[in-house]
Every structure is written in C-alpha cells, then in structure tokens.
Amino acid sequence: MREHGYQKSALLEVLHAAHELYGYFDKNILAFISERLNLPLSHVYGVASFYNLFKFRKPGEHIISACMGTACYVKGVEEIISAIEREFNVKRGGSTPDGRISLFVTRCIGACAMAPNITIDNEVIGRATKEVVLERLRKILEG
Secondary structure: OEEOOEEHHHHHHHHHHHHHHHOOOOHHHHHHHHHHHOOOHHHHHHHHHHOOOOOOOOOOOEEEEEEOOHHHHHOOHHHHHHHHHHHHOOOOOEEOOOOOEEEEEEOOOOOHHHOOOEEEOOEEEOOOOHHHHHHHHHHHHHO
16 A cells, blocks of 8 residues: 555665664654654554664764674673773763764674674774774864
C-alpha cells in the first residue's frame, strides 16, 4: 500500500536517508516519517531504536566511534576509550559540554585484522593506540 507516494516497506531506507541527512533523529523527524509512511510513531521509533547506527541526540562536531567487537576488545580498545574520556571530558554515548566531540561505542565494524579500531569523523584508525588517537584528536580540535 502506498501513502504519500511511499511504500510502508521503505521505512528502513527512509530512516537511513533521514539519518544521513540530519545526523540524528528527534521527535519531529520521526513524527514526519510516521505521517508520510502512514505508520504508527511507536513502530517508527521501535525500528529506529533497534539499530545501534541511529542516534537520537544531535552529535558533536567531531564523531568518535570505538569498535567493541571481540578482536578490538581483546586488543585493548577499552584503554583507548578510557583515555579519550579522561582527556576530553566526554562519556561514551555522550558529547563534550561544548559540543565539539561525541564518543560512541559500536559493535564490529568488520576490520578485525586491524584491531583495535577507532573511527574519527568516518576515518578508520586501525591498530590504534591511545597515543595516536589522542594526538589525532588534539590536532583536529586545534584547527
């Protein structure tokens, strides 16, 4: 069935497109999608909240994602995450008070051979060390 020219089965595709466009979902975005696809808001939220990829708060200017897949965990990604939290006063899942950095934890990114992996603004740093990651972040924030 089509409503407003869209198929209800397009929900996941629409969520991906909206998330790529806005970077996160707020209540208004989800309500708009719900209305346009003629789906209950609870269903749209349920599907969106099922996936780790989707964010529900506006992310910071620079997004850091730490892979917590088995290989990355075993190779010490937790130490890198803790160093980022201490150095930049940010907690996983949150942003710095000034909104410059958001720190997220993700599941496997599929680069296990290069573990541990940290992604900064969609650039993967493989075989990451806390020194390399902290230095890269400092440079990004300086200029």
